[in-house]
Amino acid sequence: KQEVTQIPAALSVPEGENLVLNCSFTDSAIYNLQWFRQDPGKGLTSLLLIQSSQREQTSGRLNASLDKSSGRSTLYIAASQPGDSATYLCAADSGTYKYIFGTGTRLKVLA
């Protein structure tokens, strides 16, 4: 059974810092891993999708990596901004169409 863990649960950083959010999964036989952000009271916004054959994906200041052998994915945010403040969620699809979500990292970027 796939389990997804995100550490830390909360993070507060000054504006301009580069930061890394971690996502661990127990079943390395994943098909996709997707990163989302969720703003308070809102739905989820897709950030990056990494397929099992890929090792990383980039979009603007965001870079997500995937290491299936170690059961880890990381989301790197460069030059953080107050607008990046949100909860970041990772979700793993183990090939069943059923995404298992982590409980998220709540990020606050201080101006």
Added chain:
Amino acid sequence: GAGVSQSPSNKVTEKGKDVELRCDPISGHTALYWYRQSLGQGLEFLIYFQGNSAPDKSGLPSDRFSAERTGGSVSTLTIQRTQQEDSAVYLCASSRDRREQYFGPGTRLTVT
């Protein structure tokens, strides 16, 4: 283009009543998913549809929950005889095959 839409955005109902939640996926997306997010909790998978079929209903919490999808498009999640523990935000997502999931804004259900 239009994203995933859900209605109603908010629903307050009395314990024991039935409720229907609606999801309109992005046009052309064959897969549709329902999740539940309770206060302070992570997202809980409920059910997914491929076309009009639901191969995996394992996440439905009880037999009071049911869902259907018609015409490969709109989906309805029905909760019968609502209980207070059903209070949550119900999120719908759609995707083209196994690609990125796009989420709707959610329906906040409050059972009094």
